[in-house]
Amino acid sequence: xxxxxxxxxxxxxxxxxxxxxxxxxNDVNQLSQLKPYLIEQxxxxxEAFSVQLMSAVNQTMVTGDTKLNAGDEVxxxxxxxxx
Amino acid sequence: xxxxxxxEADFNLQAEYDAMCERNTKxxxxxxxxxxxxxxxxxxxxxxxxxxxxxxxxxxxxxxxxEQAKTRWPLNRIRIIHRVGTLKPADQIVYVxxxxxxxxxxFEGAQFMMDYLKTRAPFWKKENTNRGERWVDAxxxxxxxxxxx
Numbered sequence: 018x019x020x021x022x023x024x025x026x027x028x029x030x031x032x033x034x035x036x037x038x039x040x041x042x043n044d045v046n047q048l049s050q051l052k053p054y055l056i057e058q059x060x061x062x063x064e065a066f067s068v069q070l071m072s073a074v075n076q077t078m079v080t081g082d083t084k085l086n087a088g089d090e091v092x093x094x095x096x097x098x099x100x
Numbered sequence: 101x102x103x104x105x106x107x108e109a110d111f112n113l114q115a116e117y118d119a120m121c122e123r124n125t126k127x128x129x130x131x132x133x134x135x136x137x138x139x140x141x142x143x144x145x146x147x148x149x150x151x152x153x154x155x156x157x158x159x160x161x162x163x164x165x166x167e168q169a170k171t172r173w174p175l176n177r178i179r180i181i182h183r184v185g186t187l188k189p190a191d192q193i194v195y196v197x198x199x200x201x202x203x204x205x206x207f208e209g210a211q212f213m214m215d216y217l218k219t220r221a222p223f224w225k226k227e228n229t230n231r232g233e234r235w236v237d238a239x240x241x242x243x244x245x246x247x248x249x
Contacts, residue, residue, distance in 0.1 A: 076157035099153070099182060
């Protein structure tokens, strides 16, 4: 396997029209590369990604950069509003 | 005891309190918080509130928050319930309870867990108002409250 899963939630999911997609680690293997890659693949998503977003890798919140491996579950979403 | 639940169904406060207290002779203090749906946000009438979440991560996140609280305060029992799905004004959204031998830890532990839940647990609210649908924005004041811990 050479891919990881990418999930979108809430407003980001609505704006990209995607709940889930698959990304190759040959294209992206660092979290910091992900946004630029997605905007390059989908220029129409530039505005959706221009806002503050949070990230999780394997269901744990990540701040800063981290390596992305095949089989990972990555998620991007707007700042949370529970409670 | 650590009880975490993400559910559509409503919760019953008496049952939750009973669960905190049954056969509990150690704790002199039980503190709980209930978050409810309001009918007004940013000056607009709210008719319904939809709560989305990240299945899998939601439970993990709430458990992590509760475990952090347990390492910082002597909390013997913790219960967290967060509802998802479509709610309306006056509905209960969230329940956070902490028990401890004495009250300071119970109050602080419950406050800490709510402050962390507001900024770290993967839920998102979407309101239906008289001016249409909109996603609720995260509040800077919640970030500030999280940081004071």
